Amino acid sequence: MELIITTLFGMEALVSKEVKKLGYEVTEVADGRVTFLGDESAIARCNLWIRCGERILIKMGEKKVTTFDELFDFTKSLPWKNWIGKNDSFPVKGYSLKSKLFSVPGCQSVIKKAIVRSLEGAYHQSYFPESGVLYQVEFSLMKDVLTLMIDTSGQPLHKRGYRRNSNQAPLKETIAAAIVTLSRFRYDGVFADPFSGSGTIPIEAGLIAKNIAPGLNRDFSAMYFPQIPKKIWRDAKTEAKSLIRNDSKLKILASDIDPNAVALTTHNAKLSGTFDFMEISQKDVADFNPPYPEGTIVCNPPYGERLLDEEACRLLYKQMGQVFRKKLPGWSAFILTPEEKFEDYYGKFSDKKRKLYNGMIKCNLFQYFPNK
Numbered sequence: 366m367e368l369i370i371t372t373l374f375g376m377e378a379l380v381s382k383e384v385k386k387l388g389y390e391v392t393e394v395a396d397g398r399v400t401f402l403g404d405e406s407a408i409a410r411c412n413l414w415i416r417c418g419e420r421i422l423i424k425m426g427e428k429k430v431t432t433f434d435e436l437f438d439f440t441k442s443l444p445w446k447n448w449i450g451k452n453d454s455f456p457v458k459g460y461s462l463k464s465k466l467f468s469v470p471g472c473q474s475v476i477k478k479a480i481v482r483s484l485e486g487a488y489h490q491s492y493f494p495e496s497g498v499l500y501q502v503e504f505s506l507m508k509d510v511l512t513l514m515i516d517t518s519g520q521p522l523h524k525r526g527y528r529r530n531s532n533q534a535p536l537k538e539t540i541a542a543a544i545v546t547l548s549r550f551r552y553d554g555v556f557a558d559p560f561s562g563s564g565t566i567p568i569e570a571g572l573i574a575k576n577i578a579p580g581l582n583r584d585f586s587a588m589y590f591p592q593i594p595k596k597i598w599r600d601a602k603t604e605a606k607s608l609i610r611n612d613s614k615l616k617i618l619a620s621d622i623d624p625n626a627v628a629l630t631t632h633n634a635k636l637s638g639t640f641d642f643m644e645i646s647q648k649d650v651a652d653f654n655p656p657y658p659e660g661t662i663v664c665n666p667p668y669g670e671r672l673l674d675e676e677a678c679r680l681l682y683k684q685m686g687q688v689f690r691k692k693l694p695g696w697s698a699f700i701l702t703p704e705e706k707f708e709d710y711y712g713k714f715s716d717k718k719r720k721l722y723n724g725m726i727k728c729n730l731f732q733y734f735p736n737k
């Protein structure tokens with residue numbers, strides 16, 4: 366089968382690496398999408414293990430289409446009956462970008478009709494109750510190229526299953542996993558997030574260091590697909606549990622100025638199975654001064670407009686520069702913010718920066734290596 370992982374922009378290379386690490390052959394990396402080859406167990410294993418991608422989808426077909434007739438004929442020609450049963454539900458959603466067929470509702474209804482027609486031929490029935498298993502059909506039309514897919518994840522993969530509460534601006538778990546991965550922190554070292562909020566970043570670091578599969582505590586749509594034997598899911602979960610490392614010496618320092626954030630970080634860390642690594646405290650970043658000569662800071666501090674006014678932002682980033690650069694010269698720091706003037710305020714150009722999108726917000730990951 367061809368499988369597709371959708372990603373946020375900027376995360377494709379990281380997801381491609383994750384897929385290869387799981388042992389699958391990547392066939393294409395495009396904007397927001399990684400395509401690879403896999404079997405039923407790849408669906409289970411990738412849903413359980415992929416940290417930086419949004420969804421795993423089965424690719425049903427791809428073709429250039431510029432008219433509704435072409436859209437209908439191609440969709441109808443695909444083997445929908447291989448997945449969708451007589452009673453199953455198959456809603457259709459998708460998007461169109463830079464394509465002649467730009468009406469999304471129009472495409473949705475043509476695709477739905479074409480799938481119904483294809484299933485009528487297969488099952489010799491004209492009424493579909495759609496009361497059974499959910500097969501969410503997704504389409505994308507990008508520069509007239511239609512891709513038809515079936516979603517296997519259900520809830521997007523950034524939902525790890527531990528988060529019950531949210532704070533003002535939690536970072537998506539997939540981006541947190543990406544920046545934590547890019548930091549290359551040492552699993553036997555010290556890791557810190559002095560703006561921990563609900564704990565997303567420290568929790569992703571803990572999950573990675575312990576090698577806990579991020580999807581171990583949640584369900585996926587494809588768990589209900591009869592085509593994927595239950596044993597495959599059981600085996601994938603057994604494998605994931607057997608790979609958890611309990612010998613990591615990592616120390617995670619999570620702090621925040623807000624006592625509610627500290628309570629949230631504590632709560633979420635306990636639910637995610639990473640609490641045993643954590644030292645959680647209420648602290649202003651100005652007082653952040655851990656007694657370790659080396660370590661890795663990964664954080665997303667508050668930023669202008671939504672959470673802070675510009676002057677407060679400038680002062681906070683200046684403060685961060687003074688604390689991280691002057692008090693902690695042996696530490697590396699990875700700071701995600703949409704603030705374009707970050708380096709000016711912080712007082713130093715980054716050693717490296719990388720563009721990432723936090724939803725629709727364009728951010729930079731400013732990377733500072735130890736100042737030895």
Ligand SMILES: C[S@@+](CC[C@H](N)C(=O)[O-])C[C@H]1O[C@@H](n2cnc3c(N)ncnc32)[C@H](O)[C@@H]1O
Nearest residue numbers: 535536560561562563565621622623649650667
């Ligand atoms: C953008 S949020 C971080 C969100 C977090 N990564 C998450 O996923 O939940 C910024 C956090 O910085 C905290 N904060 C603001 N000013 C601070 C300061 N001076 N020192 C420490 N924390 C501060 C806020 O309370 C807030 O929780």
